[in-house]
Amino acid sequence: MERVPARYRALLRQQWPLILVLGLLQLGQLGAIGMGAAAQFGVLLSILLVTIAVLAPLRPFRAALAAALLLGGSGIFMAVLGGQTSMQYSFTGLCAAMAILAYAVRYLDKGQARVSVVALIITIEMSLSPEMARNVAGLGDLLQALVALQFLTALMVVPALIAGLYFRGADREREQRTSREIVAAQQAERMALARELHDVVAHHVTGIVVQSQAARIVAANNPEAVAKALELIEHSGTEALTAMRRLVGTMREGSAPDAESAASQATMDLDADLRTLVDRAERSGIPARLDAVPGGDVPPEVGRSVLRLVQEALTNSGKHARNLSLVLVAVYRTATGLRILVTDDGDGGVQDPVGGSGGYGLIGMRERVDLLGGEFSAGPGPHHGWRVEVLLPVQDVEAEQT
Structure with missing residues (x-):
């Protein structure tokens, strides 16, 4: 059958x-x-x-x-x-x-x-x-019959017309709402993808550029340093390719690029992840030092965002700070969540990075913090250099997950 x-x-x-x-x-x-x-x-x-x-x-x-x-x-x-x-x-x-x-x-x-x-x-x-x-017998009966016919027809047709128009309007409103939701979802996916591409590309390419510049400066006097720089450039390029392949794979699988790529690099131990991130920045030529770690458990979504925010702050210092000798990274626990502080000792000048800057790094950081209901500030330090500070409400995120 x-x-x-x-x-x-x-x-x-x-x-x-x-x-x-x-x-x-x-x-x-x-x-x-x-x-x-x-x-x-x-x-x-x-x-x-x-x-x-x-x-x-x-x-x-x-x-x-x-x-x-x-x-x-x-x-x-x-x-x-x-x-x-x-x-x-x-x-x-x-x-x-x-x-x-x-x-x-x-x-x-x-x-x-x-x-x-x-x-x-x-x-x-x-x-x-x-x-x-x-039963029409004359003109009067005919007119009376016509009026009755029109009245009876209207009595049936008008409610049907009203019902049809009502549902037509409801269908149009539902379609418009669905269209708006689709556009909003597509925009959210594009923004997540833009943030992820910026994080992946800018971080690794910044290391390559910094090492290339250093190698060019010392090429005549210290060939061994050039060899070391080329090794680091190769390492950063390999990591960039790996990250890009991971991102492309995530896009093909249809999952959220923001969360998936970050999760693939993060573990459940935020302290260890921060140390690994700072060590990787040092190997790529950014003079970074980790001063404080939060300790204890941190919700996974907050932990991934902390890593991304610190990574972007380090990348910005490496790209923009002039005469940079140290970037300090500190992540503290507060009464309501986590406080992230990244400062560098640049001399106050700003160098133009190779390839220019679209200004999307700070925008992406602010968007990421807003998604978690936190506070974000970035600007010149009190005496010199650049300062990035973020407050993330850990307790609020835990409540949402439960």
Whole structure:
């Protein structure tokens, strides 16, 4: 036995309230089958219109045209039979026609919706006309019948139009909200990717540039130092390639680049990770020293962010500080979280890094701190050099995770 196609299963989940209501109404009219040809025709018409109404969301325009043909044809057929009417036995069918009209207004573009509404209104009046015209004896009766016909048609059509317009507006609002959420998610992914690319590229390339500059300065007088610098350049280049491959792999797997790449470099021991990070900076040519570590457990998200913030602060000092001889890194525990302090002893001047600077390092640091609800400040030190200070609320993050 063939399984029901997915779109029909989805339609059934969507349409079951309508099926239930129209089905109950139709059951109540089945007793009219024994009341003559007009009653039988009316019940058959109702069944056909109910079927079209249930399937209408799949093809709203075709459903509206099919319903209009049925209603118009029934009016003509009953008029040919001598003014008899089947509509008193087709109340369920009229309800189904109103549902079809509402679907047309909800789902179709404005042009097709107008055509569908006009066609259904005209054919509904055609189907009701034989009953309205049966007792007309003069002009007064005719005018009275026309007014009654218009009133009855409006009584059915207006609620269907209102329902269709309401759901059309709700659908548009939901689509706009979904579109905004998608754009926001894409923007968040782009920002995370931009931060990660900056962290990966800038940190390793800064080490390569610093070592290249040092090698050029001492090349004539100290060939051994040049060899050492080339070794460090090779090491930094290898680390940069590894980090980039890791980032590309993360992007292909579809996970968040920010968290995944940081997690792959961090461990559960923040103190050890800080020492490793400072040692790596020293090997890449940045004179760094770790003065204080927080000790104890730190939430993983905060630990990854601490490493990224310290790494970026070290990279900025290596890129921008002139006559740099020492960068001090300290991470303290406070009553509410962690305090990160990175200072350098540059002489107050700022050198332009090779390749220029887009200024994205400080922007990325501030964004990362804002995501954790912390405070960020960066600027010249009290006497000389550059100072970066960050306060991260560890307790708040722990509460969110629990």
